[in-house]
Amino acid sequence: MFFQECPALMMAGGRSERMRACGSRKHKALRTVLGVVLIERNIQTLLLFGFRQLFIAVNAAESELIEWIKEKAPVLTKSLPARIHLLLEAQPLGTIGAATLLPEDTENVLVVNVDNLTSLDLNALANFHLECGATFTVATHEEPFRIPFGRLETSGQLVTQYCEKPEILVPISSGTYVLHRRAIERISPAIRTDVPQLVNGLIQEEEHVACFRHHAHWIDINDEASLARAEALLKANEKAWPQPSRSVGASV
Numbered sequence: 001m002f003f004q005e006c007p008a009l010m011m012a013g014g015r016s017e018r019m020r021a022c023g024s025r026k027h028k029a030l031r032t033v034l035g036v037v038l039i040e041r042n043i044q045t046l047l048l049f050g051f052r053q054l055f056i057a058v059n060a061a062e063s064e065l066i067e068w069i070k071e072k073a074p075v076l077t078k079s080l081p082a083r084i085h086l087l088l089e090a091q092p093l094g095t096i097g098a099a100t101l102l103p104e105d106t107e108n109v110l111v112v113n114v115d116n117l118t119s120l121d122l123n124a125l126a127n128f129h130l131e132c133g134a135t136f137t138v139a140t141h142e143e144p145f146r147i148p149f150g151r152l153e154t155s156g157q158l159v160t161q162y163c164e165k166p167e168i169l170v171p172i173s174s175g176t177y178v179l180h181r182r183a184i185e186r187i188s189p190a191i192r193t194d195v196p197q198l199v200n201g202l203i204q205e206e207e208h209v210a211c212f213r214h215h216a217h218w219i220d221i222n223d224e225a226s227l228a229r230a231e232a233l234l235k236a237n238e239k240a241w242p243q244p245s246r247s248v249g250a251s252v
Helices: 017-021 038-048 063-077 097-101 122-132 195-204 224-236
Strands: 008-012 053-059 083-089 108-113 116-118 136-146 150-155 158-164 167-180 209-213 218-220
Touching (some): 008 038, 008 097, 038 053, 038 063, 038 108, 038 116, 053 063, 108 122, 116 167, 116 224, 122 136, 122 167, 122 209, 218 224
Parallel strands (some): 008 053, 053 083, 136 209
Antiparallel strands (some): 108 167, 116 218, 136 167, 150 158
């Protein structure tokens, strides 16, 4: 299977500004959901899906997070033929720029974000990317958004329907990707590069950018309110989520 040979890159290079604006001094990667820190949940998920080469991109100024990875990550892999590598961003590289820090022989890489939790089948995503020969594959799902106004449907001068503050489904990025070497080579080293910038550039160059549609649970965690929503979501759908075998501890 493809995923057994594919490395994974976890993006944790942000400075967690929104979370810290709520009063927390910790990086969001070190905040807990049901007693397990976010970075540990994501490492455990990647290991459970069979990924054995894990890279974690971190801002070089985040000393507490770096210390956690150095101390706790080896505990998670000690019974597995797996390795976790730390990639330090000396300067902010954006939401995808750290891919340039990967080994030059990386042909494909799965990318996840430390502040996302999902029950997405990562094996299926990685194999879909390989089978369709994409340069860049985006995991995609629909999120409901409520319009704060009354929406009208019209035909000429006639109103055919009036919907008060309707909820619509919008296809969004699940913050989970697979990049081929062709995509990585489009990223300029040591320069901030965000995913939309890279994807739109690939589209303009007529590269194959694929979407992997799914209906898995997903949540983006950036503040105290989303932490509470994450705990409620995991409790309500416990069996759907990859389950960490145990926690190595919520603090350094």
